[in-house]
Amino acid sequence: MAVTVLQHAPQGNLASAIDSAVKAAGLSSRTIRLWAHEPPPADLTGIDGLIVLGGAVPPLSLAGNTDAATLLRSALAAEVPVLGAGYGARVLATAAGAADRTQRAGRGGCGRTAFTPAADADALLREIAPTATELQPAAGFGELPRGAVALASCDLHAAHAFRIGGSAWGMDFQLGPENGLAPWWERVIDRFAALVAARTEHTATRAFFTHRAGAWEERFAHQTPAYAAAVARMGLQPGGRVVDLGCGTGRAMPALRTHVGDTGSVLGIDVTPAMLATAARHDRTRYGHLLAADCNRLPLATASVDGIFTAGLLDHLPDPQTALREWGRVSAPDATLLLFHPSGRAERAARHGRVLDPDDLLAEGNLTPALGATGWRLAEYEDAAGHFLARAVRADPTADAS
Known part of the structure; x- marks a missing residue:
């Protein structure tokens, strides 16, 4: 069982911290440093889950890496579990067809951020709601990709977290200091890894048959x-x-x-x-x-x-x-x-x-x-x-x- 991490920009030791969290859950992990021109996998073979990490600041675009865009869209089509973390949520939203304007920085600051009722029954987020101090949202989304469900929002933005279908999540919260993950993110990664492991059989089947x-x-x-x-x-x-x-x-x-x-x-x-x-x-x-x-x-x-x-x-x-x-x-x-x-x-x-x-x-x-x-x-x-x-x-x- 393997998770591939697509890293769009250097982020200190965050990628290593995510790698450790994934491995602690019993899965192997591979980080592709897109910012260093490392090529992403050609297809979904051997990929049971994807984590997308953005850069330090928006906006981000997949236009400069068509191979990564193709892989991510293939994962969405095949319902391979995907987690867009931090500004990686914006990359995920773009791959899902959100308009470019949803990827730019929104109005400065945020109101009171809270999870929506949909998060209470969500496979990834239920029972791991963060405390108020653990939520450090980024700019937020004015609107979401078509069909996406808002999982967290504030007074100024329609969403800071969302789900697409039943297998892809975008969480536009700061991941933590450069030398590690915030405690809430550790719980999210652990839950995501468990979800990936539980769905491995179906993921492999869908990945094989979807593009055929x-x-x-x-x-x-x-x-x-x-x-x-x-x-x-x-x-x-x-x-x-x-x-x-x-x-x-x-x-x-x-x-x-x-x-x-x-x-x-x-x-x-x-x-x-x-x-x-x-x-x-x-x-x-x-x-x-x-x-x-x-x-x-x-x-x-x-x-x-x-x-x-x-x-x-x-x-x-x-x-x-x-x-x-x-x-x-x-x-x-x-x-x-x-x-x-x-x-x-x-x-x-x-x-x-x-x-x-x-x-x-x-x-x-x-x-x-x-x-x-x-x-x-x-x-x-x-x-x-x-x-x-x-x-x-x-x-x-x-x-x-x-």
């Missing part, structure tokens, strides 16, 4: 008939309730709708919003609803679905048994789970220069007990040259009641 989402449909459109053939093996009935987990661009959704009919329901779930946006652009909402959610914690009622289709997902999860147990929870008795991939296991291994791993979860001897331990019974298994398919049936719901 736009071309995903065209690249794999030839596989659509194979998806339809796999869906036909599920035995869905008209009026059935079916979920496509890890739906991506929703290639299975038209076939799922065909089998459950107009009286049934189809739900496509994916953890990467960019993939769902691509699905919507390809009119997959004609066939069902799209939802951003974690497949390990589904926002669905117990025993509420009759079928689950998933392609290329289970063996990429860090804890497949937790996923299988959760999928069983939302499934009605005798519901069908179809695990699919448009390539066989041997074909995929060869494509990646590997031999088949005997510990592969999808090997029949491994998959059967994994399903059985989580309330599923393997009913059909095919590992063919041109596809992989395993169909399981929801068994006795008490089988996974441990």
Whole structure:
């Protein structure tokens, strides 16, 4: 787990203090001294979180470093956790599309600065509100990027802190003396590092798929008939309730709708919003609803679905048994789970220069007990040259009641 720090100007030992705080939370840290012309990473590979440090005084601009601007905008799009600290909050706001005039110094001084009610439930700020003496705001923002939520404001400025979506924060407060962080900032960095660590799995997935989402449909459109053939093996009935987990661009959704009919329901779930946006652009909402959610914690009622289709997902999860147990929870008795991939296991291994791993979860001897331990019974298994398919049936719901 790694946090990258983008430093726009020399700031004494502050970068070292932040590095120490991140490492104390169990994460690795790398500081890119943009002011010394060190190049930022080319993409988000290996980056679980970003901290953006500004200079000593505003205004700041990303115009002089297009690579850093691209990285930061990619992080925002992929919902990689980002913290804009001090005047780094202004850099973050610029990357998020705020008008240039919001980045200039505002009216001198500040009124009484306080957190807004939104901060009370904020994932980063709740329960670590500073004392009045710990708040040392900078110039403040007259307005925020579109969609941003104000977390702290004063009588003269609309915001000194804000959140964009659920993964990016800007805190325009002084970080502290040059030889260290202010105590409140230490708590913020510690909370941010914990948040980064908790979201690592989703961050990596979103970072991988977000910049590929736009071309995903065209690249794999030839596989659509194979998806339809796999869906036909599920035995869905008209009026059935079916979920496509890890739906991506929703290639299975038209076939799922065909089998459950107009009286049934189809739900496509994916953890990467960019993939769902691509699905919507390809009119997959004609066939069902799209939802951003974690497949390990589904926002669905117990025993509420009759079928689950998933392609290329289970063996990429860090804890497949937790996923299988959760999928069983939302499934009605005798519901069908179809695990699919448009390539066989041997074909995929060869494509990646590997031999088949005997510990592969999808090997029949491994998959059967994994399903059985989580309330599923393997009913059909095919590992063919041109596809992989395993169909399981929801068994006795008490089988996974441990």
